[in-house]
Amino acid sequence: VSTALAGTGDDAVTRATSADQVDDQLTELYTAHYRSLVRLAAFLTGDRDNAEEVVQDAYVKVHGSWRGLRDPAKAEAYLRTTVVNLSRSRLRRRQVAAKHRAEPLLDVASAESSAMRTVQREAVLHALQQLPQRQREAVVLRYYGDLSEAQTAAAMGCSAGAVKSHTSRAMTSLRPLLEDRS
Amino acid sequence: MTTPPLGPEDRLAALLREQAETVVPAGDGLARIRTRVAARRRARWFLIPSAAVATGLAAVAVLVLQGPDDKSSLRQVTAPSPSTSATATEQPSPSPEPSANPQPSATPVPGVSPQPSTSATRPATSAFVPAIWPFASHAQVEAWRADQSSKPWAGDNLGVAQHFVTDYLKLTGVHLVQSCLSCDVVSIVNSDGRDVGTIGLVREDDGWPRAYSVSTVTYGSGFQVTSPTEGAAIRSGTTVSGTIVGVDENIPIALMTQDGRTIGTAATPAGSGRPWSTTLTWTDDNWYTGALVLKTYSPKDGVIDRLIVLRVTRGT
Numbered sequence: 001v002s003t004a005l006a007g008t009g010d011d012a013v014t015r016a017t018s019a020d021q022v023d024d025q026l027t028e029l030y031t032a033h034y035r036s037l038v039r040l041a042a043f044l045t046g047d048r049d050n051a052e053e054v055v056q057d058a059y060v061k062v063h064g065s066w067r068g069l070r071d072p073a074k075a076e077a078y079l080r081t082t083v084v085n086l087s088r089s090r091l092r093r094r095q096v097a098a099k100h101r102a103e104p105l106l107d108v109a110s111a112e113s114s115a116m117r118t119v120q121r122e123a124v125l126h127a128l129q130q131l132p133q134r135q136r137e138a139v140v141l142r143y144y145g146d147l148s149e150a151q152t153a154a155a156m157g158c159s160a161g162a163v164k165s166h167t168s169r170a171m172t173s174l175r176p177l178l179e180d181r182s
Numbered sequence: 183m184t185t186p187p188l189g190p191e192d193r194l195a196a197l198l199r200e201q202a203e204t205v206v207p208a209g210d211g212l213a214r215i216r217t218r219v220a221a222r223r224r225a226r227w228f229l230i231p232s233a234a235v236a237t238g239l240a241a242v243a244v245l246v247l248q249g250p251d252d253k254s255s256l257r258q259v260t261a262p263s264p265s266t267s268a269t270a271t272e273q274p275s276p277s278p279e280p281s282a283n284p285q286p287s288a289t290p291v292p293g294v295s296p297q298p299s300t301s302a303t304r305p306a307t308s309a310f311v312p313a314i315w316p317f318a319s320h321a322q323v324e325a326w327r328a329d330q331s332s333k334p335w336a337g338d339n340l341g342v343a344q345h346f347v348t349d350y351l352k353l354t355g356v357h358l359v360q361s362c363l364s365c366d367v368v369s370i371v372n373s374d375g376r377d378v379g380t381i382g383l384v385r386e387d388d389g390w391p392r393a394y395s396v397s398t399v400t401y402g403s404g405f406q407v408t409s410p411t412e413g414a415a416i417r418s419g420t421t422v423s424g425t426i427v428g429v430d431e432n433i434p435i436a437l438m439t440q441d442g443r444t445i446g447t448a449a450t451p452a453g454s455g456r457p458w459s460t461t462l463t464w465t466d467d468n469w470y471t472g473a474l475v476l477k478t479y480s481p482k483d484g485v486i487d488r489l490i491v492l493r494v495t496r497g498t
Binding site for chain 1: 190191193194195197198199200201202205207208211212214215216218219
């Protein structure tokens with residue numbers, strides 16, 4: 001099972017006091033999570049070009065507020081929540097700016113062993129982007145991020161029950177596309 | 183022994199992981215983050231000049247970030263606070279200041295508060311539109327990209343706003359408040375805690391690093407310029423008119439070039455909700471992009487309390 005976002009453990013980050021220590025912690029966070037967070041943002045925004053910018057914003061934000069963190073060991077969760085929130089903001093802006101413009105969402109990889117599988121993946125990814133935002137966040141955090149319901153709830157700023165509900169509804173929409181066609 | 187069939191959740195997880203592999207971040211993410219962090223550090227602290235320390239002026243930079251939600255974040259930077267009134271400490275412009283000094287003669291009407299016309303959560307503008315300072319054109323941005331040493335802060339929205347206030351407008355005793363990191367709107371707040379104006383920034387994305395430039399400063403319906411309009415081409419003898427509510431004011435007006443020269447000044451009495459109007463003349467035509475700068479001052483303590491900066495161009 002992938003632990004793309006599930007983290008490397010709270011003890012990976014300890015309280016930093018000096019600017020240099022904060023910078024070091026930032027570098028650690030970058031090494032451990034940057035790639036997976038960019039991918040998360042790409043899923044959440046449907047825009048891989050801006051995903052990196054969203055995640056960089058999140059890192060800068062976390063860096064700036066480091067001393068205000070009640071528990072620096074939670075920096076990873078804080079970072080993830082910030083990415084979710086910034087993705088929402090980015091999505092909202094883009095939707096307003098290009099309400100009627102059809103934009104390419106996530107590209108679908110061309111190198112695929114099975115044409116059927118490619119079609120299926122494309123259909124699922126397309127359906128994923130059509131989901132209501134909260135449902136999309138829930139399934140991406142749960143199944144790409146491999147987060148528990150509680151972790152997902154924390155990242156989304158909602159209850160675990162709401163996560164369960166969003167996930168269930170999302171899966172109801174996606175399930176027909178996820179049937180085993182092999 | 184056979185592998186149990188995957189459920190839809192497993193298949194979705196596999197598909198998402200597979201798709202995620204196609205998203206490959208560029209290798210310079212950390213460098214970009216560090217650059218931005220450094221720019222913000224400079225933006226926060228450059229306002230602590232040794233001269234200010236030597237003269238006992240308080241200079242404080244405060245960063246308040248409360249929680250991970252973008253909307254809950256607040257960045258506040260305080261400029262050196264003068265020990266005397268703001269009018270006495272305003273630094274002289276390269277050219278003479280407006281001929282009429284502010285002479286407020288009435289007290290503010292209770293309940294009239296600033297109403298910035300620009301939303302505090304206005305998103306970044308990705309396309310570069312004409313702006314005032316430090317860049318008025320794509321060519322100027324490109325020149326900066328080639329050599330960033332003179333304006334290392336130009337890639338940071340708050341840094342640009344700060345330098346605009348201190349270097350271009352030469353205001354002191356005010357501080358800036360930015361509601362979120364990504365927002366390109368920064369409020370100017372005076373020592374009384376009142377909003378003086380809202381700086382609007384634009385961002386040039388057609389290259390790296392991104393560059394910010396100030397496009398406007400607005401106050402809201404309580405103080406507006408109705409003529410000329412933003413970006414208008416004006417000639418000497420142009421009529422500047424507008425409206426102001428709440429107080430009787432003497433409004434000084436200055437025409438500043440992009441390089442910071444004040445080439446024309448005027449003043450007009452105004453107030454009681456009546457439209458005001460005056461004629462602005464100048465002789466120096468060696469400019470293209472400029473700004474009309476209009477200020478009012480608090481009758482109570484003389485600090486700046488309203489500000490408009492309107493982009494104009496030289497008419498032919």
